[in-house]
Amino acid sequence: MESEKEYSLISVPQQRRCGPFESEDAAWHYLFGRDYDEHDIAQHQEAGWSVELRDEVSCPWTEDDDGVWNTQCGEMFEFTNDGPPENRFEFCPYCGKYIKVRGTLGKLNELSKQAQELDIDY
Numbered sequence: 392m393e394s395e396k397e398y399s400l401i402s403v404p405q406q407r408r409c410g411p412f413e414s415e416d417a418a419w420h421y422l423f424g425r426d427y428d429e430h431d432i433a434q435h436q437e438a439g440w441s442v443e444l445r446d447e448v449s450c451p452w453t454e455d456d457d458g459v460w461n462t463q464c465g466e467m468f469e470f471t472n473d474g475p476p477e478n479r480f481e482f483c484p485y486c487g488k489y490i491k492v493r494g495t496l497g498k499l500n501e502l503s504k505q506a507q508e509l510d511i512d513y
């Protein structure tokens with residue numbers, strides 16, 4: 392399996408992201424378009440920019456049986472139709488991270504299996 396070290400340049404206030412970059416350095420370089428020093432970075436971090444490993448900046452959303460999405464940051468969201476990708480939700484509106492949709496099929500299969508087992512027990 393390939394390494395999943397992908398860095399993204401993120402601005403939470405602006406809901407922007409660039410990347411992936413292969414290193415943190417490459418990401419900052421892209422933002423500044425020139426050589427930079429730690430003052431440049433500090434200034435931009437204050438403004439909400441950051442460089443993160445992609446896996447660390449996602450907020451997994453899980454749909455429950457009522458069609459309500461539970462976010463990992465502890466909120467709930469209900470769509471009129473479908474889920475986050477269909478509604479072009481890319482960032483979690485609560486914590487600003489990427490939305491990572493958790494598959495529910497496995498869970499549903501498990502539940503129906505349990506139900507079947509219960510039926511047999513009856």
Ligand SMILES: [Zn+2]
Pocket residue numbers: 450462463464465483484485486487488
């Ligand atoms: Zn979130």
